[in-house]
Amino acid sequence: MESYFKIRYINRRNHEELEMPLEKMVGILLSLEMDTNFHIEALKAQAIAIRTNLVKNPIVEGEGMIEGWEKDDENKGKIKKAVDDTQGLVILFNDKPIDAKYHLSCGGSTENSENVVNHRIAYLRRVLCEHCKNNIYWRREKDFTLEDMERLLKVKFPKMDIGTESEIIGFIEDIEKDEHGRVKSLRVAGEKISGKELAKLLNLNSTRYSIFPTGVKFITRGKGHGMGLCQYGANVMAEMGYTYLDILKYYFTGTEVRKHILPSIKKPLYGKTIIIDPGHGGEDEGYKGDTTGLLEKDLALKLSLRLKAELTDLGMQVHLTREEDITLSITERIEEANRIRSDFFISIHADYFNSSSLKGCEIFHFRKDYNSQKLGFHILRNLKDKDIVTRGVKEGNFYIFRGVSTSSLLIEIGYLSNPDEEQKFLDESYLESIVQGIVEGIIEYYK
Ligand SMILES: [Zn+2]
Ligand SMILES: [Zn+2]
Known part of the structure; x- marks a missing residue:
């Protein structure tokens, strides 16, 4: 039954082309796209998403994918089960295979397609995803110095002279100095504090100081574009006892999952x-x-x-x-x-x-x-x-x-x-x- 639907694999390194059965390619991609430690129902949901995309576009470009698959025996059992148990299943909307988007972690809710790709896709709607709160990508901080930012963004910030002070509204303000340039008092987070006290608390060498920002902290939530299936969320749902069908229907609004691979192709x-x-x-x-x-x-x-x-x-x-x-x-x-x-x-x-x-x-x-x-x-x-x-x-x-x-x-x-x-x-x-x-x-x- 599966023999006709073939995937064209193009080796990016030497441009060699190779044909392989759909289900084999689903297995190969599944092993690359999802952590094999994830729950079997999450892996099944992911397998169906991958198959759906392959049915839509049966060409895969890659490097070393096949070799990696042939070598790795450890996780094959679980991957094969996820593929075999869902054989031929695809996600359909209005009887057509969907563009089955997925990402690692949504950070609290998935995204409406128009917020990411500028057009509305009926089955890519925002859904709440409390599930993926406990993963490492839920909330991440990243610090950048201004020098880092200048380098990475190829921009120049205006240079501040030593000796002039910068107030940062709401954080550090109302800096009063005496005629010798020593800080007499200032407000930190709204609280008035003497220059001496601050120098002591922060272990500064002198009360003759200036303040200016040197860094920016970025806080991100989630990982990936946020549309469609949230992998971490899927895993938590699976652990809670939901099946791959529940998972797919949750993240892909109004779709159905059926064993129907395009009569015209299949x-x-x-x-x-x-x-x-x-x-x-x-x-x-x-x-x-x-x-x-x-x-x-x-x-x-x-x-x-x-x-x-x-x-x-x-x-x-x-x-x-x-x-x-x-x-x-x-x-x-x-x-x-x-x-x-x-x-x-x-x-x-x-x-x-x-x-x-x-x-x-x-x-x-x-x-x-x-x-x-x-x-x-x-x-x-x-x-x-x-x-x-x-x-x-x-x-x-x-x-x-x-x-x-x-x-x-x-x-x-x-x-x-x-x-x-x-x-x-x-x-x-x-x-x-x-x-x-x-x-x-x-x-x-x-x-
Ligand atoms: Zn004859
Ligand atoms: Zn999520």
């Missing part, structure tokens, strides 16, 4: 029916390769069975005229095909010619059948994209076409008389390319 062929006809069979061996003795009937069956598995995964109803090595007449095939109402009938064959140089895949459609012609073009183009030699889409007047009542194609996947191609037909990855080319052609046709 099950693009749902509701479609196809009949695949593996050529020949049983006593009818079809053509035979000259160098390896590979039989057309076996090759056709092997490819057809693989096509069935792939297309079924994509939601398609697939019928084969034969699933084993049995003899079937053309009439029996036609009867079988017409017994089921299908969208397409595809017959799989390999060709043979008395010149060994001829090679490549050729697709035939029935005269004036523009649906199958169009499907043929899509399949051929996708095969070509996979570096398979192609010879074009042509009209064919096969007996089987005249009998089958639905749109039909006959695919000659190559030449058993060409030693090069014959050899390739024994190569699993080459067969996989043919299967994928046909599958992608069918998907493209229905787009």
Whole structure:
């Protein structure tokens, strides 16, 4: 079921690309995005948020992510459980996967989207989050000297001369000095105090002093943009006994969590029916390769069975005229095909010619059948994209076409008389390319 939804991983270091199943990438990202010591229900909520984002955008760029995942065995069990227990679940709003934002700690309440990204997102509303008060990010202080600030912000503050005093209203004010520049009295936090007393309390060397601010303290609450799922809050909720569903519904207003990964992507062929006809069979061996003795009937069956598995995964109803090595007449095939109402009938064959140089895949459609012609073009183009030699889409007047009542194609996947191609037909990855080319052609046709 998960086999079709693939994530494209781009290695940022060498720009290499790699495809991997959705659920594996959910696991990898989960191990990076949330502390694995968190409660399992919080991890599940996070897994669903990650999956939702991947379904929205199936491309991930990173560095060393895969290597890190392969190495780390310690936390895999818990991560895998969180991923497996929520397999296929995504967060939906109006039946569409949401932009599942999350952050480490909100600091007391999450944020309305318009306060962060300048536009209103219906499911990213401010919710109170008492939960994350007990974490280290709840309230943090950071001190900066004025010199630090000048350096970090690339600004210059006006320089104060030693000898002039600065009052800081509400803190230090009403500084009175005598004619020698000694502080006679001042107000500290509203309280009047003598210059001498202050010097004593603060252990200053002299009452001849000036005061000016040299630092600023910043106090922050929370960590991150504050929209959507608050991870610390989620963890506390989980510890209180809430489930991942409670958690997600709390932080993503008005959403639902369902096992529905976009039929258009996940099950693009749902509701479609196809009949695949593996050529020949049983006593009818079809053509035979000259160098390896590979039989057309076996090759056709092997490819057809693989096509069935792939297309079924994509939601398609697939019928084969034969699933084993049995003899079937053309009439029996036609009867079988017409017994089921299908969208397409595809017959799989390999060709043979008395010149060994001829090679490549050729697709035939029935005269004036523009649906199958169009499907043929899509399949051929996708095969070509996979570096398979192609010879074009042509009209064919096969007996089987005249009998089958639905749109039909006959695919000659190559030449058993060409030693090069014959050899390739024994190569699993080459067969996989043919299967994928046909599958992608069918998907493209229905787009
Ligand atoms: Zn919070
Ligand atoms: Zn044949």
